[in-house]
Amino acid sequence: MKKTVFLIVFCVIFSFVFSQANDTQTLTPLTVPWEIIEVEEYPGVVPYPVVRQNDVMWSLTVWREIDLREKRNHGLYFPTEPQGIYRSLGQVILDAIDMDNPDNTDALAIYSDEYCTKKYERAEIGNVLKNTKKLMQFDPDTGEPIGEIDVPDPLTVSQIMSYRLKEVWFFDKNRGELSVRILEIEPFFEYEKDIGVNSGDDDDVIDNKGRRRLGYIKYDELRPYLAKQLYYLPHNSALQVTFDDVLTWKRYFASYIIAEGNYFNNREIQDYITNPRDQRLRSEEILNQIRTFESELWEY
Numbered sequence: 365m366k367k368t369v370f371l372i373v374f375c376v377i378f379s380f381v382f383s384q385a386n387d388t389q390t391l392t393p394l395t396v397p398w399e400i401i402e403v404e405e406y407p408g409v410v411p412y413p414v415v416r417q418n419d420v421m422w423s424l425t426v427w428r429e430i431d432l433r434e435k436r437n438h439g440l441y442f443p444t445e446p447q448g449i450y451r452s453l454g455q456v457i458l459d460a461i462d463m464d465n466p467d468n469t470d471a472l473a474i475y476s477d478e479y480c481t482k483k484y485e486r487a488e489i490g491n492v493l494k495n496t497k498k499l500m501q502f503d504p505d506t507g508e509p510i511g512e513i514d515v516p517d518p519l520t521v522s523q524i525m526s527y528r529l530k531e532v533w534f535f536d537k538n539r540g541e542l543s544v545r546i547l548e549i550e551p552f553f554e555y556e557k558d559i560g561v562n563s564g565d566d567d568d569v570i571d572n573k574g575r576r577r578l579g580y581i582k583y584d585e586l587r588p589y590l591a592k593q594l595y596y597l598p599h600n601s602a603l604q605v606t607f608d609d610v611l612t613w614k615r616y617f618a619s620y621i622i623a624e625g626n627y628f629n630n631r632e633i634q635d636y637i638t639n640p641r642d643q644r645l646r647s648e649e650i651l652n653q654i655r656t657f658e659s660e661l662w663e664y
Contacts, residue, residue, distance in 0.1 A: 423534035425625035430527040436618040444522040454524035460589040474579035525554040542658040546583040621647040
């Protein structure tokens with residue numbers, strides 16, 4: 365009899381404890397069963413190796429295009445809206461510009477010229493992001509069109525479809541290796557454009573597509589923001605890498621060269637080659653010249 369009573373009491377106590385544990389798990393759900401290191405605790409930007417001017421025996425400046433439509437670049441484009449701790453590269457840039465706080469003196473600077481000597485004013489950046497589209501009005505009685513009105517259609521982060529990088533390749537004889545440094549980055553917006561509507565000198569129009577650059581950004585000024593944002597790796601989310609790792613060190617993106625430094629005022633490949641296929645071949649030719657430069661130094 366005593367054993368039976370003891371078993372009943374034990375079962376009641378066990379059921380109560382188990383239910384309390386379940387309630388605790390329900391109230392405090394866990395996303396992963398290990399300790400999460402916040403990205404704010406990361407050491408930040410990893411400094412470049414020191415390079416002396418006298419040790420640079422060769423260098424070449426190139427411009428390259430990153431098309432976010434390519435599958436390899438989807439990690440830079442998605443998510444189009446913040447999801448948990450993850451943001452797109454465009455969202456990181458727009459958050460760093462911080463247009464919602466016009467008095468923020470520490471916001472990321474945008475420059476109007478390629479050499480990053482003239483900063484955009486906050487109002488000028490806002491004008492770049494502004495956009496309008498034509499909306500047809502109809503007579504409520506007859507249904508006939510009576511005219512068009514301009515409707516605000518501001519540019520959003522999901523419309524950043526490409527980036528342009530300015531980078532320099534150089535050979536450091538002190539370390540005996542070929543290196544690359546990104547100097548500038550330019551985000552480009554694409555949007556539907558009304559045919560026949562003048563967009564201004566800053567827009568490139570192809571059919572009814574408008575393409576507008578946000579401005580020139582010094583890459584070294586952007587790196588602190590990139591180093592605080594994790595990049596989502598679809599096949600191994602346990603490996604925590606930042607956008608700075610992806611762009612600066614691992615260079616995990618697909619791109620093609622659109623111009624190289626030259627005495628024709630840095631003209632682009634499309635300025636002297638009209639066939640798109642031949643433009644890509646020329647791009648690959650420049651890239652192969654860079655790749656083979658280092659190996660040819662060690663030939664006897």
